[in-house]
Amino acid sequence: MAYQLNEKVRDMEPYEPISGTYRIRLDANESFLEVPECIKADMLHRISELHLNRYPDPLAAGVRSGFGKYYGVNPDLVTVGNGSDELLTLLTQTIMMKGEKLVYTSPDFSMYKCYGYLAENECVEFKKNADFTIDVDALANLINSERARMVIFSNPCNPTGVGLPRAEVVRLIESVPDCLVVVDEAYMEFWNQSVLDCVEKYDNLMVLKTCSKSLRMAGIRCGFAVSNRTITNAMRAVKSPYNVNSITQAAAEALFDYPQDLNSATDAVIRSRNELYASVKALADKFPDKLSLLPTAANFVYVKMPSGEAKRVFEAMKADGVIVRSMGDHLRITCGTDYENSEVLRLLEENL
Numbered sequence: 001m002a003y004q005l006n007e008k009v010r011d012m013e014p015y016e017p018i019s020g021t022y023r024i025r026l027d028a029n030e031s032f033l034e035v036p037e038c039i040k041a042d043m044l045h046r047i048s049e050l051h052l053n054r055y056p057d058p059l060a061a062g063v064r065s066g067f068g069k070y071y072g073v074n075p076d077l078v079t080v081g082n083g084s085d086e087l088l089t090l091l092t093q094t095i096m097m098k099g100e101k102l103v104y105t106s107p108d109f110s111m112y113k114c115y116g117y118l119a120e121n122e123c124v125e126f127k128k129n130a131d132f133t134i135d136v137d138a139l140a141n142l143i144n145s146e147r148a149r150m151v152i153f154s155n156p157c158n159p160t161g162v163g164l165p166r167a168e169v170v171r172l173i174e175s176v177p178d179c180l181v182v183v184d185e186a187y188m189e190f191w192n193q194s195v196l197d198c199v200e201k202y203d204n205l206m207v208l209k210t211c212s213k214s215l216r217m218a219g220i221r222c223g224f225a226v227s228n229r230t231i232t233n234a235m236r237a238v239k240s241p242y243n244v245n246s247i248t249q250a251a252a253e254a255l256f257d258y259p260q261d262l263n264s265a266t267d268a269v270i271r272s273r274n275e276l277y278a279s280v281k282a283l284a285d286k287f288p289d290k291l292s293l294l295p296t297a298a299n300f301v302y303v304k305m306p307s308g309e310a311k312r313v314f315e316a317m318k319a320d321g322v323i324v325r326s327m328g329d330h331l332r333i334t335c336g337t338d339y340e341n342s343e344v345l346r347l348l349e350e351n352l
């Protein structure tokens with residue numbers, strides 16, 4: 001006899017992002033902007049004042065207060081996590097029980113299904129329409145007939161960039177009273193259909209937010225779950241006490257002290273997104289049999305290509321030091337600086 005891994009994890013592979021150095025990286029939907037030096041200096045100052053021999057604040061009160069002020073929500077309804085990823089783990093492992101049904105939509109962020117699987121939830125797929133919209137009545141029917149306990153989707157969606165309008169999200173929440181609706185609004189700064197203001201009104205809604213996208217701080221690992229008091233209490237009860245380290249807390253607290261800067265950084269990304277979309281769309285209009293794309297509500301475009309072409313173009317761009325994300329017959333391209341956008345466009349056109 002020898003030690004054997006359990007069958008759940010035996011065939012899993014570690015997550016391997018593309019490694020190596022590339023001159024342009026537009027593969028991970030990060031912000032192309034860095035936090036300005038003066039704000040970084042403020043962060044460093046706060047970090048230098050920390051007592052690192054002590055444990056961090058378990059409830060990250062300063063971060064919640066800054067988040068609450070910036071987004072206009074009650075800080076008592078916010079749970080801070082080590083990235084949204086930690087919060088997704090908590091949701092599937094503790095708010096859900098083994099064997100309970102988790103509905104995920106497809107295509108959508110693949111981690112929902114992955115964490116559900118690891119938590120031994122029964123994962124039920126809901127297929128989106130061909131144009132990546134969600135038929136809310138069909139989704140509600142599936143949830144209710146399966147007696148699903150949780151549904152998770154990103155809005156706007158990663159990877160499609162398509163959003164579900166707020167009124168439709170509300171209609172879903174109201175149609176599935178026995179199911180927790182988790183709306184991952186990681187990209188909602190780039191659109192305007194948030195349901196963050198609804199969390200107190202419903203007993204089955206949670207909104208996830210993150211520092212990783214428009215807030216330009218993917219490196220600090222800081223995410224947020226916003227829900228009513230009952231669910232927030234449960235999240236706080238089940239999380240590990242010191243889940244968010246004090247360096248991250250100090251940096252995030254400083255960040256929220258500069259709301260004007262956060263707003264202008266978001267505006268700059270939206271401008272870049274609009275320009276990238278317009279130029280790729282112009283290319284698609286010129287070569288309709290080679291690529292197509294839908295309007296996007298996020299900070300990336302999701303470009304469809306004929307079978308095998310996306311992978312080939314991805315490899316050609318990579319050879320030229322430009323990394324985008326290759327996903328089956330699509331390329332997902334994060335918007336970047338003017339130069340980065342023009343380079344990706346040039347390589348796209350050259351390699352068609």
Ligand SMILES: *Cc1c(COP(=O)(O)O)cnc(C)c1O
Nearest residue numbers: 083084085109154158210212223
């Ligand atoms: C990037 C992203 C997040 C953020 O995850 P973190 O762990 O907070 O970095 C969450 N959801 C979706 C759909 C994303 O694309």
